[in-house]
Amino acid sequence: MSNYNVVVIGSGPGGYVAAIRCAQLGMKVAIVEKYSVLGGTCTNVGCIPSKALLDSSEHYHNAESVFAGHGIGTTRLSFDFGKMIARKAGVVKSNNDGIAYLMKKNKIDVYTGLGSFVTKNKIAITNDKGEKQEIETEKVIIATGSKPTKLPFIAVDKKRVITSTEALTLTEVPEHLIIIGGGVIGLELGSVYKRLGAKVTVVEFLDKIVATMDEDISKEMLRILRKDGIEFMLSHKVTGAVVQGNEVTVSAENKNGEKVEVKGDYCLVAVGRVPYTDGLALENANLKADEKGRINVDQYLETNVPGIYAIGDVVRGAMLAHKAEEEGAFVAETIAGQKPHINYNMIPGVCYTWPEAASVGATEADLKKNGTAYKTGKFPFRALGRARASGDLDGFVKVLASKETDEILGVHIVGARAADLIIEGVVALEYRASAEDISRMSHPHPTYTEAFKEACLIATDNRALNM
Amino acid sequence: MTELKVPSVAESITEVTLSKYLVKDGDYVQLDQPICELETDKASQEIPATIAGVVKFVAKEGEDLKVGAVICNIDESAKKPEETKAAEVKEPKVEKKAEVKKPAETKPVEEQPKTEEKKEETKQSYAANTPSPAAKKILDEGNVAAKDVKATTGVSGRITKEDAINAVRAKANMPQKEAFSRNERMEKMSRLRKTISERLVYSKNSTAMLTTFNEVDMTAINAIRAKYGDTFKKKYEVNLGMMSFFAKACCLALEKFASVNAYIDEGNIVYHDYCDISIAVSTPKGLVVPVIRNAESLSLAGIEKKVKELAIKGRDGLLTMDEMTGGTFTISNGGVFGSLMSTPIINPPQSAILGMHKVQDRAMVIDGKVEVRPMMYVALSYDHRIIDGKESVSFLVAVKDFLENPHKMLLGADPVELLIEL
Numbered sequence: 072m073s074n075y076n077v078v079v080i081g082s083g084p085g086g087y088v089a090a091i092r093c094a095q096l097g098m099k100v101a102i103v104e105k106y107s108v109l110g111g112t113c114t115n116v117g118c119i120p121s122k123a124l125l126d127s128s129e130h131y132h133n134a135e136s137v138f139a140g141h142g143i144g145t146t147r148l149s150f151d152f153g154k155m156i157a158r159k160a161g162v163v164k165s166n167n168d169g170i171a172y173l174m175k176k177n178k179i180d181v182y183t184g185l186g187s188f189v190t191k192n193k194i195a196i197t198n199d200k201g202e203k204q205e206i207e208t209e210k211v212i213i214a215t216g217s218k219p220t221k222l223p224f225i226a227v228d229k230k231r232v233i234t235s236t237e238a239l240t241l242t243e244v245p246e247h248l249i250i251i252g253g254g255v256i257g258l259e260l261g262s263v264y265k266r267l268g269a270k271v272t273v274v275e276f277l278d279k280i281v282a283t284m285d286e287d288i289s290k291e292m293l294r295i296l297r298k299d300g301i302e303f304m305l306s307h308k309v310t311g312a313v314v315q316g317n318e319v320t321v322s323a324e325n326k327n328g329e330k331v332e333v334k335g336d337y338c339l340v341a342v343g344r345v346p347y348t349d350g351l352a353l354e355n356a357n358l359k360a361d362e363k364g365r366i367n368v369d370q371y372l373e374t375n376v377p378g379i380y381a382i383g384d385v386v387r388g389a390m391l392a393h394k395a396e397e398e399g400a401f402v403a404e405t406i407a408g409q410k411p412h413i414n415y416n417m418i419p420g421v422c423y424t425w426p427e428a429a430s431v432g433a434t435e436a437d438l439k440k441n442g443t444a445y446k447t448g449k450f451p452f453r454a455l456g457r458a459r460a461s462g463d464l465d466g467f468v469k470v471l472a473s474k475e476t477d478e479i480l481g482v483h484i485v486g487a488r489a490a491d492l493i494i495e496g497v498v499a500l501e502y503r504a505s506a507e508d509i510s511r512m513s514h515p516h517p518t519y520t521e522a523f524k525e526a527c528l529i530a531t532d533n534r535a536l537n538m
Numbered sequence: 539m540t541e542l543k544v545p546s547v548a549e550s551i552t553e554v555t556l557s558k559y560l561v562k563d564g565d566y567v568q569l570d571q572p573i574c575e576l577e578t579d580k581a582s583q584e585i586p587a588t589i590a591g592v593v594k595f596v597a598k599e600g601e602d603l604k605v606g607a608v609i610c611n612i613d614e615s616a617k618k619p620e621e622t623k624a625a626e627v628k629e630p631k632v633e634k635k636a637e638v639k640k641p642a643e644t645k646p647v648e649e650q651p652k653t654e655e656k657k658e659e660t661k662q663s664y665a666a667n668t669p670s671p672a673a674k675k676i677l678d679e680g681n682v683a684a685k686d687v688k689a690t691t692g693v694s695g696r697i698t699k700e701d702a703i704n705a706v707r708a709k710a711n712m713p714q715k716e717a718f719s720r721n722e723r724m725e726k727m728s729r730l731r732k733t734i735s736e737r738l739v740y741s742k743n744s745t746a747m748l749t750t751f752n753e754v755d756m757t758a759i760n761a762i763r764a765k766y767g768d769t770f771k772k773k774y775e776v777n778l779g780m781m782s783f784f785a786k787a788c789c790l791a792l793e794k795f796a797s798v799n800a801y802i803d804e805g806n807i808v809y810h811d812y813c814d815i816s817i818a819v820s821t822p823k824g825l826v827v828p829v830i831r832n833a834e835s836l837s838l839a840g841i842e843k844k845v846k847e848l849a850i851k852g853r854d855g856l857l858t859m860d861e862m863t864g865g866t867f868t869i870s871n872g873g874v875f876g877s878l879m880s881t882p883i884i885n886p887p888q889s890a891i892l893g894m895h896k897v898q899d900r901a902m903v904i905d906g907k908v909e910v911r912p913m914m915y916v917a918l919s920y921d922h923r924i925i926d927g928k929e930s931v932s933f934l935v936a937v938k939d940f941l942e943n944p945h946k947m948l949l950g951a952d953p954v955e956l957l958i959e960l
């Protein structure tokens with residue numbers, strides 16, 4: 072007899088949402104988490120702590136550089152980095168507690184320890200004292216997430232050569248932080264320390280940053296972040312990082328094959344993340360993973376073993392918390408016999424620098440590749456009353472629409488509050504709105520959302536009202 | 539005041555039914571705006587306004603009208619309501635139009651068709667029948683396809699959650715009936731129904747109709763369809779159905795037995811050197827019989843394409859009068875509804891009709907042994923006045939022979955027998 076209808080392994084946004092949804096649908100559920108706190112990467116060493124530090128550093132930066140323009144004077148401005156880190160820890164803790172409360176409220180049993188397959192219906196849980204217990208279940212949802220990618224030629228000592236996890240708990244602001252990788256995580260953490268006074272150098276292999284986003288976003292972000300003082304070494308292939316005392320020397324090769332060296336006191340390796348399945352003992356359940364270590368799943372997120380599902384960073388698709396959450400709910404409902412649906416093309420991507428960047432749907436490069444005839448509406452925030460009032464003038468909203476039908480195919484935003492603005496693009500895409508549809512909807516004045524409407528007016532008929 | 543009259547739709551038609559008005563009494567209508575729908579015995583047709591103005595109804599919905607009768611009056615002297623306001627709203631459109639075309643001297647007139655176009659556009663929106671995320675889940679779970687949902691509440695035909703709930707509920711409720719109801723309903727017979735009934739009774743009363751039966755072993759045809767079906771579909775984008783084989787077999791047999799393909803015309807017999815095959819298609823409004831012209835000269839793919847085209851047009855009510863008149867022989871497939879055997883009624887002035895039926899596995903005795911074979915009963919109803927028993931039976935045997943030995947259809951006889959000149 073099974074103890075549980077469903078056991079979820081991993082308590083990140085994928086796992087804990089799956090567990091709650093299963094419980095809501097009347098199943099008896101357990102969740103297994105290796106660490107003593109719930110919430111996974113996202114809550115403990117990802118989305119939440121990084122945003123806490125981004126917000127703290129942003130306040131300081133504004134006080135230092137923006138307030139004066141608004142007529143606000145400051146004398147002897149300072150910050151206490153230790154307090155910032157402690158505040159961040161408090162934010163994380165309150166999220167941990169929130170999730171623990173939700174588990175209790177939904178009558179979900181929480182097991183602390185490493186979960187591994189004994190058979191496809193039996194999970195062993197080993198805690199850090201080495202004690203082991205086994206539970207039986209009808210179905211399993213694997214939500215074990217991801218860990219930072221390692222480069223074979225760089226030894227991460229977690230003191231001077233660090234990953235995002237350590238970068239969120241430093242005890243001092245680096246003098247010169249060298250970041251390997253110009254992706255979202257690198258740029259967010261780079262922004263934090265740049266604002267707090269560090270020199271920041273980003274070394275990127277490609278000739279652009281945030282490479283998965285639309286080309287125009289890459290360009291605009293590079294322009295703005297350079298203006299803010301972050302240094303970029305694009306088209307540089309990192310070949311090593313050597314620690315000597317308090318100094319890290321990162322060596323790289325430039326486009327012409329010449330050797331270059333940068334010296335700093337910290338080096339953050341932020342070159343992406345890989346699926347995490349260590350200790351799961353996949354083989355005991357005959358589970359298969361692909362060459363990148365992602366657990367193979369079908370369109371229902373079911374693995375090659377019937378009754379075992381996998382979601383979030385450990386399967387194919389964007390490594391994003393909200394994608395993991397959608398999948399968690401999807402699998403729970405699928406197990407309950409419902410027929411939910413996820414439109415992967417409509418999962419937004421966001422970069423929480425200032426200004427923010429956010430994207431949903433097709434990029435211009437996608438449309439070109441598919442040979443789709445499209446039109447573009449691009450409206451700069453600088454032309455908006457709201458942006459002038461706040462002083463956040465950088466960025467734009469770019470709308471890509473079908474040339475034939477006017478249907479919106481992609482939305483790309485750089486600018487203040489882009490992360491929140493993008494949702495209008497998601498709704499538009501889900502309902503297959505045309506650019507004209509959006510331009511005929513009232514947008515409150517004065518707000519940043521007006522840029523969306525104006526971009527749609529341009530896409531429809533090239534008839535922006537405020538440009 | 540201008541009168542809008544029932545136009546003469548086709549030579550044979552003297553009376554129509556005003557099935558419905560497409561505008562309201564007292565509406566201001568534009569030139570060419572559809573005013574009402576007239577139903578003739580074969581098709582329905584929209585009647586456009588001959589002039590812009592305010593409509594005043596004369597005939598009522600459901601009324602039968604003779605050709606030339608007045609449907610409604612249009613008062614062209616009436617002012618277009620809220621003309622200024624309407625023009626203001628549409629200004630950007632007009633401007634754009636003016637840019638491309640000549641300056642806006644005829645502004646209001648130019649603008650009118652534009653408004654019409656616009657309406658059409660929204661109706662045919664690319665987003666029509668796109669379900670919202672919640673609606674999609676409800677439809678998937680209720681096993682209702684998005685295309686079958688009547689999207690009544692969403693913008694541009696989008697399916698809202700409400701539409702989806704209603705569609706699933708409607709599906710679930712469909713067979714429910716009030717218990718012990720003694721209710722009766724009276725509905726006016728549609729034009730089409732009336733015509734069908736008149737023609738069928740006429741056919742029964744004015745011909746000497748009787749039916750001969752046979753059965754066809756479908757093994758060979760099934761094998762061909764199984765083997766080549768996919769390739770055929772890829773190449774011609776139409777299924778290799780049974781209809782093409784039957785039409786082809788009939789054409790070849792009709793060439794052998796000319797009287798089956800003939801008409802009686804007041805003491806004369808009209809023979810046809812071509813085969814225009816009428817196929818009976820059931821539509822939401824009733825049975826129609828569109829015609830495949832010169833079927834004898836078409837390839838199987840040509841026949842399948844034509845059948846598909848006519849069936850779709852029939853379903854959507856788009857068949858023209860022309861497509862439904864003529865025909866020298868009819869094929870009717872009751873098998874699609876499951877009929878095992880029937881006596882079809884001749885479609886006058888034709889003299890014969892072939893009835894196809896359901897294919898069913900039956901135990902047959904082949905060479906002294908019992909074998910399971912896919913069998914179809916076929917029936918030929920014919921007018922004994924011009925077709926003798928020997929001809930009708932031989933015709934049906936010939937059709938059977940072609941279908942059981944499809945290679946004979948290539949040259950109209952067994953190729954080997956031709957080769958050795960037997």
Ligand SMILES: Cc1cc2nc3c(=O)[nH]c(=O)nc-3n(C[C@H](O)[C@H](O)[C@H](O)COP(=O)(O)OP(=O)(O)OC[C@H]3O[C@@H](n4cnc5c(N)ncnc54)[C@H](O)[C@@H]3O)c2cc1C
Binds near residue numbers: 083
């Ligand atoms: C610095 C940083 C910033 C980020 N910012 C954002 C952001 O702003 N927005 C966004 O959408 N995404 C962000 N992400 C990505 C996001 O954190 C992940 O996409 C998300 O956490 C994936 O969720 P998950 O449930 O798949 O796995 P995870 O959150 O990785 O959770 C997996 C859990 O499973 C546990 N586990 C693993 N193996 C076992 C086992 N065998 N037994 C028991 N437990 C096990 C792990 O301990 C972990 O707690 C960020 C990531 C980082 C690193």
